[in-house]
Amino acid sequence: MAFWDYANPTRFLRLVQVVLPWLIGFCVLAFAAGLYMAFFTAPEDYQQGNTVRIMYIHVPAAWLCMMCYTVMSISSIGTLVWKHPLADVSAKSAAPIGAAFTFMALVTGSLWGKPMWGTYWVWDARLTSVLVLLIMYLGLMTLWRTMDDPIKAGKSAAILTLVGALNLPIIKFSVDWWNTLHQPASVVRMDGPTIHADILWPLLIMAVAFTLLFFVLHLMAMRxxxxxxxxxxxxxxxxSVSRPGTAAATAQPAE
Amino acid sequence: MTGWAMALFQRDLRLSVRIGGSALVGVLFFLAVVTVIPFGVGPDLNLLARIGPAILWIGALLATLLGLDRLFQADREDGTLDLMLMAGRPLELVILIKCLAHWIATGLPLVVAAPLLAIFLNLDPVSMGAVTLTLLVGTPALTLIGAIGASLTVSLRRGGLLLAVLVIPLAIPVLIFGVSSADAAIHDPVPFVTPFLILCALTLIAAVVGPVASAAALRFSAD
Amino acid sequence: MELGTHAGFIIASYALCILTVLVLVAWVRIDKANQERALKELAEQGISRARREHESR
Incomplete structure (x- = not known):
């Protein structure tokens, strides 16, 4: 039972207790500033009108669903290489949050797409890759739920997460390929370096706010x-205490 | 070294051909999927010829997924898997050999059946050949990627469905390049060789990543 | 605050995002309450981490 004796989780819980109120405070402030700027100071886009305001939640959500997978991949390396118990906890509690952000990115993307493209869903390369990412998140969550032993489940999920991390660039590349094959570039794109500062600032602040939100939720879920x-x-x-006969053997494998 | 590898290969091949004839069931399932598609999209021969390669590829993907859950499960149930883990042979190689045997028993029959089913879908000889060739190159990748899912779900009682959910996202690139190289041979918007070579590369990547990852998963599930 | 002709889409996407975040927050809080209640019940039965550390020493 060396797990708790290292006192890492205990120390971690104490750390969370200290850090969490500050994080929540900054998160609320960032959201207040970001939402105010998104609705009141940011101008309308000359092509897209007011729908550009969806971008201030769509882009940060899309950025976070990638970051969350990165966090899970790093945690998985921690699980497999250093066998750190917190890494396992971190990866497991990040998955539902990542799935939620992916869902947000998809929903806002399709709600943005309806006025822009005239349809809720196009098999655009980016939307399709994000949909695949959502399936992977949900698969990982299912894998975690179906295994009883948290340690074994953590290791299995870590392997799948890392294989997924290897595969995601390949998926992205192949979906891009498939998309250029089937769809001539008819999609309105707004990337490119020439985003006006009035649009860029609220976007950055919203990205910070979403990132803080992720860390708040992640720390709480880890706790x-x-x-x-x-x-x-x-x-x-x-x-094991109530049934001493079988006790010694069954109590061990948990940690 | 080759002695035990050959023995393992022959054992796996014999078992998978014998037990319930899984190879035949896979081909039957493939036939059933291909038969069902025209009922869904209508018997328009031009349309079927256009989407034929895609139908064959999706059918092959589903048929492969169907057989995957038996890859390690039978061995786990009778304890052979534990013996393999303890035998001290490189587990990655053991898995590669098991995948090869599994592919010859379930994947190769699909490839052989593909030209026959292509007739139902009104494919001309060139595209028939192209689809068969891409399936020949691509289905090993499906088996190898599937081995990861099979080893992750080996300890679950009803892992088959979860296995499919876990494996399908990873198999998307294979599907994309398999279908697009078969399409390229027919309509040639792009040369056939480019996507075909990428498909070959995907199979080679799967031949490395699949055995390594599933060996790791099997080791963890055992201890 | 004028949102123009597509106000419905903008409001819907913001509302759905807020809803998703609220669900996440609710999940985290309910889960925390559940675990703490379980720990408390165990402590009332005399099973707690403090006692075990005491025993192991």
Whole structure:
């Protein structure tokens, strides 16, 4: 039972207790500033009119669904290489948050697409890649739920996460290829370096706000996961106390 | 070294050909999928000829997914998998050999059946050949990628459905380049060789990543 | 604040995002309450981490 003796999770919980109020404060401030600028100071786009305001949530959500996968990949390396228990917790609690942000990116993307393209969904390269990413998040979450032992589930999910991380660039590349093959460039694109500062600033602030939101939720979810594992360990110990005959053998594998 | 590899290969091949004739069931499923598509999209021969390669590829993907959950599960149930883990042979190589045997038993029959099913879909000889060639090159990649999913879900009682969900996103590039190189041979908007070579590259990548990742997964699920 | 002809789409996308974030926050809080209640129940039964650390020493 070396897991808790290292006291890492305990120290981590104490750290969360200190950091979390500050993070929440900054997050709320950033959202207030970002939303104010998005609605009141940012100008209308000359092509897209007011729908450009959807961009201030769509782009940060899309950026976060990539960042969340990056966090999960780094955590998975931590699980497999250093066998750090917190890495496992981090990867597991990031998955639902990543799935939620991916969902947000998809929904806002298609709501933006309806006035722009005239349809809710086009099989655009980016939308399609994000849809694939959502399927991967949901698959990972399912894999975690179907395995009882958190350690084994963590390792399995870490392998799948890393294989996915290897595969995502290939998927992106092949979807791009497929898209240029089937669709001539008819999609309105707004990338390019010449975004006006009045649009860029609210976008950046919203990106910061979303990032802070991710870290707030991630830390809270990690705390829950640590508590859940404590409950699990204690329940197994309770079971072993009440049935001493089979105790010693069954209590061990949890951590 | 080749002795045990050959023995393992022959054992796996014999088992997968014998038990319930999984190779035949896969081909039957492939036939059923291809038969069902015209009921969905209508019997328009021009349309079928246009989407024929895609139908054959999707049918092959589904048929491959169907057989994958037995890749390691039978061995786990009778304890052979534990013996393989303890035998001290490189597990990556063991998995590669198992995948090869599994592909010859389930993937190769699909490739052989593809030209016959192509007749139903009104494909001309050139595209028939192109689809068969891309399937020949691409289906090993499906098996190898599927091995990752199979080893992750090996300890689950009903892992088949989850396996499909986990594997399909990873198999998308293979599907894209398989279909587009078959299409390229027919309509030639791009030369056939470019997507075909990328498909070959994907298979080679899968031959490395698949065995390494699934060996890691099997080791973790065992201890 | 004028949102023009596409106000519905803008409001819908913001509303859906806020809803998603609220669901996430609710999930995190409910989960926390559940785990803490479970820990408390276990402590009432005399099973707690403090006691185990005490025993192991």
């Amino acid at each position: 829950n996961e640590i508590l859940r594992r404590r409950v699990r360990a204690l329940r197994m110990r309770a079971a």
